Amino acid sequence: MAADMRFAKTHEWIRPEAGGLATVGISAYAVEALTDLVFMQLPPVGRKVKAGESIGEIESVKAVSDLYAPVSGEIVEVNAALPNELETLGRDPYGAGWIVRIRPDDPAELAQLLDRSAYDMLVKS
Amino acid sequence: MTSTLPVWWDGPADGPTNMAADELLAAEAARRECPVVRIYSWTRPTVSLGAFQPFAEATACAAIAGLPIVRRPSGGGAILHGTDLTYAVAVPRTHPWGGGPQALYDGMHAAMAATLAQFGIAARLHVPSLADPPADAFLCFQRRSPGDLIASPAGQAPRADDPKVMGSAQRRLGTAVVQHGSLLLTPNREVGPEARQGGLAAVDPGRSWTPRDIAEPWLNRVAAALVVSLAPQRGSFPETCPEALAERAGRFGSDDWTRRR
Numbered sequence: 496m497a498a499d500m501r502f503a504k505t506h507e508w509i510r511p512e513a514g515g516l517a518t519v520g521i522s523a524y525a526v527e528a529l530t531d532l533v534f535m536q537l538p539p540v541g542r543k544v545k546a547g548e549s550i551g552e553i554e555s556v557k558a559v560s561d562l563y564a565p566v567s568g569e570i571v572e573v574n575a576a577l578p579n580e581l582e583t584l585g586r587d588p589y590g591a592g593w594i595v596r597i598r599p600d601d602p603a604e605l606a607q608l609l610d611r612s613a614y615d616m617l618v619k620s
Numbered sequence: 621m622t623s624t625l626p627v628w629w630d631g632p633a634d635g636p637t638n639m640a641a642d643e644l645l646a647a648e649a650a651r652r653e654c655p656v657v658r659i660y661s662w663t664r665p666t667v668s669l670g671a672f673q674p675f676a677e678a679t680a681c682a683a684i685a686g687l688p689i690v691r692r693p694s695g696g697g698a699i700l701h702g703t704d705l706t707y708a709v710a711v712p713r714t715h716p717w718g719g720g721p722q723a724l725y726d727g728m729h730a731a732m733a734a735t736l737a738q739f740g741i742a743a744r745l746h747v748p749s750l751a752d753p754p755a756d757a758f759l760c761f762q763r764r765s766p767g768d769l770i771a772s773p774a775g776q777a778p779r780a781d782d783p784k785v786m787g788s789a790q791r792r793l794g795t796a797v798v799q800h801g802s803l804l805l806t807p808n809r810e811v812g813p814e815a816r817q818g819g820l821a822a823v824d825p826g827r828s829w830t831p832r833d834i835a836e837p838w839l840n841r842v843a844a845a846l847v848v849s850l851a852p853q854r855g856s857f858p859e860t861c862p863e864a865l866a867e868r869a870g871r872f873g874s875d876d877w878t879r880r881r
Contacts, residue, residue: 505794528720533695533756534672547794552671554695556755556765558721558790558797559671 500589501608503565504617505547508589509605512596517605519565520593521553521584524618529555532581537573538595544570546604550595562594566604572596622654624851625843629832630660631856635668635690640868641858642708643693646796648860649710655717655846657709658857659835665702665810668692670760670789675879677758683812691878694800696789697760700815703808705831708800709842717846718797721790725767725799731841732769732786732803735834741824743771743785744778751780760787761804761817769803771823783822805829 500510506525510518526532534554544550544564551562573595577583584592599605609617633641638660649656667684669675669691678689678698687700709728711717717724726745733743746768757763761784764770769786772778788801804819806829820829843850858865871877 530721536672554670554672555721557695557725557767557788558792559693559695560792561794563794 498611501565501605501610502614502617503563503608505563507563507565509565509597509608511602511605515598515602516571516596517566517568517599517602518593519550519595519597520588521562522614522618523588525560526584526588526592529553529558529560531556532584535578535581537575537578538570540570540573542570544568544597564597565608566597566599567601568597568599570595571598622652623848624654625839625846625848626652626654626656626851626853627839628658628853628855628857630658630858632661632663633858634663634873635666635688636869636871636873637858637865638662638706639668639690639692639872640865642710642798642800643791643868644861644864645708645710645857646791646793646798648857649712649798650795653712653714654848655709655711655715657707657839657842659705659707659831659839661706661831662701664688665700665808666690668699668701669878670694670696670698671791672881673698673758674881681758681815683815687810689878690872691880692789692800693791694789694798696765696787697763698758699760699787699802700808700811700817701802702810703804703806703819705803705805705835706800707802707835708798710796710798712796713792713794721792721797722767724790724797725788727845728788728799728801728842729767729769729786731845732834732838734841735838736771736785736820738837739824739827739834740774741771741820742774742778743769746770746784749780759815759817760789760802761819763787771820773823783818785819785823803834805831805834
C-alpha cells in the first residue's frame, strides 16, 4: 500500500497519481463490513464534486451505502468494469478495485485526510 | 449519547412521504447523537421497491398491478405494505449498532424474536443454508438473508420452509444509518395469491394483531437492549421537519427516482 495514501472517515481511500490526478476506492475494512456486494452505481465522467458529496452508491445484500468524494474536484475516469466484477473489491480493494480517478481542485486537500495509522485507529475504536 | 430512545408513533402517509421521513430520521439520529425510531403506516396498500430493483420487475409482476409503487433509499426486495407493522430506526455511525450492517439488523430482529416468544410464537434469526430461495427473488418475503426473522407454526419443529415474517434494509449515510423494515401480520388481500405471504397469521391463525400490540413491547425490548428508556415524542415525526420533508417527498415521488433503474 502506498505510503501517501490517505483515508476519509467515511472509509474511502485516495492516492495521488502522476499528472495531478488521484485514484479513489473504498477500504478493505469497508468492503468486509458490507459483506456480499450486489450492485454498484458509478458517477458520470466529467462531473464536478465537492469533498463529502456522494459520488456513487453500492448495494450489499441488505444495505445501500453512499460513496463519498474524499476531496473536491472533477471525475476524470471511472472503473467501468467494476460493477460487473464486484468481487474485485474484496480481492484487491487498493489496486484493481479502484473506483474513480479524480482531478483534485486543490491537491493540498489530501493532506487534511487521515494517514494509514490514523485510519487504523479509527476503525479499531 | 443520551439515555432515551425517542420514538414517534406516526399515522398513515403515502409512500413518498414515508420514504422522505425515513431518510430524514437519519439526520435526526446524527443531530441527537442517539438512536431514534418511528412507527408508521400507509394511507393505502403500497409496494416499496429496493433502491436498485429494476422497475421492469415491478411492472412484470401482475399480482401487484394497480398498486402505488415507491422506491426505497435502502436495498433488499419489494414489500407489499398495508397489513404489516412498518418501522424505521436510525442510529449514528459512531453508535455500537451503526458500525457494520448486521449489528443493527440483528439487534432489532432479536428484540422482535423475544417479543414474539412472549406471545407464544417461536421465531428465529435466519442462518443461510443451501435450501434458501434465490437471493434475487422480487419480493422481500420470498428472500432469505442472514438475520431475517423466520417463524414456526405453533407446536411444530423448525423447518426450512417456515415463513419469513420480518425483513429490514438499510441506507448507510455518512453520519448515520437508517434501517426500515416490515413485520407481516396478515396476508395482503389487495394482491394476487402468487405475491401473498402469510406472515404471523400463517403461524398463529387464531389470533389477530394490531401493529401497536406488538410494537410497544418490541420497542421496550429494543430500549432495554440499548440500556436506555423509551421516550415517546409528541406529534408526528413529519411535523418536526415539514419543509425538508416536502422537498424530499417530491424526489421520492418523482418518475426519475421511481424508474431510476
